[in-house]
Amino acid sequence: MKKNDLETQFAELKTKVETLSAESAENKLSMIVFSGDMDKVLASLIIASGAVAMGMDVVMFFTFWGTPILRDKGKKVGGKDLMGTMFGAMLPKGACNVKLSKMNMGGMGTAMMKSLMKKKNVASVEEMLAVAGELGVQIYVCEMSMDLMGFKREEMIAYPNMDFCGVATFLEEAKNSKIQLFI
């Protein structure tokens, strides 16, 4: 084979490798947290922190019923319209207010589960959120859910890596991730 042919082939291969590596998924986990149930959100945070431990980057998108989890119970904001005030009052205010998806039994089941978790040293949703923040898990909050439920950015928790976005941001992240989950 001639030297010129080899050089052309090499250049072609180089371009191919560059394109492939640009398209290949990053060592990343993208998760949608749609649920606002305590058990499901806890599971999502456990998976997120585990993934960081395994050396992955983690991105979590909180949308719909997942959004109120990120509210800060200590923060009060005014200037909401009637619907916003109603939603604000009816939806859980922060991670300590969420209920089990099953066996809630008017709050009794959730209370029992919480005390059991404490006894068995299982981290609560609030504690796991703090762990996720420490580990550098990126949280995105769905802007549309915020607007729909009348939440203001000022009433959300002070999480180190929290941004507000729409579906395109999630899809871009998910496209480049090895694992995508919907919870």
Add this chain to the structure above:
Amino acid sequence: MSEEIKVDKVMDLKGLPCPMPVVKVSKGIKEIEVGQVIEAQTTDPGALTDFPAWARTSGNEILKTDQDGKVITFFIKRNA
């Protein structure tokens, strides 16, 4: 055999359930040099399968696993 492994850092993870043992050990291993060894003690039975899975994925090596009653002890060498 355990006398032969030189331990550089001991982590007491007893009483902590999933996911904390793996989360803590992944942080702890970054505090030792490559080639050094962590001794991690846990009481989480899930760790028996979780630690090897974590080590394989993160590129570290479990040199030895001891079990004494409820306490499981891993000797993990930092390779990555």
